[in-house]
Amino acid sequence: MVCYSSILLIFVFYTFQMENTTLLELAENYGTPLYVYDGDVIAAKVERLRAAFKEVNMKIKYACKANTNISVLALMKKLGVDIDVVSPQEMKLALSAGFSPEQITFTSSGVGFDEIEACVNEGVLVNIDNLSTLEKFGQKYGSSLPVFIRIRPNVAGGGNEKISTGHGNSKFGIPIEQKGEILKLVNKYQLRIVGLHQHTGSDIKDGSTFVQAAEVMFELAKDFDNLQYLDFGGGFKVPYKEGDVETDMEDLGVQLSARFKAFCASYGRELELWFEPGKYLVSESGLLLASVNVVKNNPNGTLLGLNTGLNHLIRPMMYDAYHGVYNISKAKEEASKRYNIVGYMCETDDIAKDRTLPETEEGDIMAIRNAGAYGFTMASNYNSRFRPAEVLYYQGKSHLVRKRETMEDILKNQILIEL
Structure with a gap:
């Protein structure tokens, strides 16, 4: 059995390795903001849980409210994981991903x-x-x-x-x-x-x-x-x-x-x-990539304004959740300056406070950690902004698994009446 500390290092540094070799390319190919999920991290989490309970007849039922992208669900099925849903709509997604009714529980x-x-x-x-x-x-x-x-x-x-x-x-x-x-x-x-x-x-x-x-x-x-x-x-x-x-x-x-x-x-x-x-299987697999729109020097500190916010990742504002934020454009440079990182919403929209990063410029690409769970599933069109695209990276290949929204998506269910 792999020791506990070694597993933690695998998850921390595995994702960093992906950042250094592929994330900038993904940001360039698909644009930002962009959700990226590492399917190999999900597979490793499934295996760790199974290994811990190998002495009993244990079944994993993925709580899919954490991340309902249909390709993530299909990966869970491939890994031999069953599924727990909390709405008929999630049930329909699970069926569409290939789960049989016998593999689904509705809580x-x-x-x-x-x-x-x-x-x-x-x-x-x-x-x-x-x-x-x-x-x-x-x-x-x-x-x-x-x-x-x-x-x-x-x-x-x-x-x-x-x-x-x-x-x-x-x-x-x-x-x-x-x-x-x-x-x-x-x-x-x-x-x-x-x-x-x-x-x-x-x-x-x-x-x-x-x-x-x-x-x-x-x-x-x-x-x-x-x-x-x-x-x-x-x-x-x-x-x-x-x-x-x-x-x-x-x-x-x-x-x-x-x-x-x-x-x-x-x-x-x-x-x-x-x-x-839910979160255990997918949180660490996910990154939200965003671009720096503005570097704003205030008397009380420097703000980095990103092209994302609480409309895409609400957890920092809803739960005071901590998410690691890293400048992957300057990954090889020494962290030397403290920043407050904020979103572009017309609200108080704090993402991270008082973080030490390399000297950051407008246009740099930032990676927000632990974005695989309750990121996209809690996203909204607040301020009429589009929800991001999603990419699944698995066994060395990247796959676009959700297109970025367009203005047609914002308008498609609205009805303009004559007044």
Whole structure:
């Protein structure tokens, strides 16, 4: 097994190697702003997770809301990864990418029952997160279809309160305190509960948080006789800068695998352990390339204004997220000057503050790290600006996987009326 520190170096320096040899060429060929995804990094993350849980029957269900580009989805399928969707539209994308209905799970979050029906009609397994929808499911389908239940374990996890989902005030899942009501509906409609699910949150550093939530799941599982799957969600912490802490996957694999095998032994048969990583699989694979529009010398510091902003990468403004920013036009020069990096939107649009970079000029190409997850999927046409093109770089070849938008895309669904 490759040691933990070595894997971190592979991910950090692998992407830098791609920058030094190909990124400027990609920027020249496709223009900026441009999303670039390294498929080999995605493959390495899949393999690391599998290796950590090789002692149990583990299945990866990619939480595709992180990045729904259809070619990224197709790569996941090629790598043997199944998929978790959160809307009928994501389900349709997964089917279009070649996934079979049996490989797709729909995890609902307060959706209308028509969305449950849409997924059921395609043969997709649904995961229900509230008692009202569970009752409607029972009334319509009874025992004719398998179903998942999402619980809220009341275990806090996640680095930012906006991405913590398992605590007592979260909207997600059926509170564990309502176990009696769950069982009452299960018995009333003879529901075929084949799996239990929980998701504690994102950016979880400590494997003990997963184990703590697992104990809640194991205790609840005793009340269901025909389970096939236990789904522990995702939320693994990824590094954003040198020296950053990430989930020790190998340690988590040892801890949770041992406890899971013990539970299966007491339950009387082997179940599948599921994870739904999203950001973990794609965040480090992605870069957002942007050009420097303006170097603005202010009395309180120098600003670099890029030809991108919160319309393309909202995470810095929405979550105060840290993203590494590098001048790849001056990659061989010494970092010597401090800059604040901002976007071109008509808003306060900070991308990064107080970063040391080489002396930067207008026209230089900047690379924004950790842009593979929740970048394009949360992008917008705010200020009526176009969303970027996307490129997938895999096994030494670059592939345009989404065209840059045009004015026709902005106008195509609008209707100009005569007044």
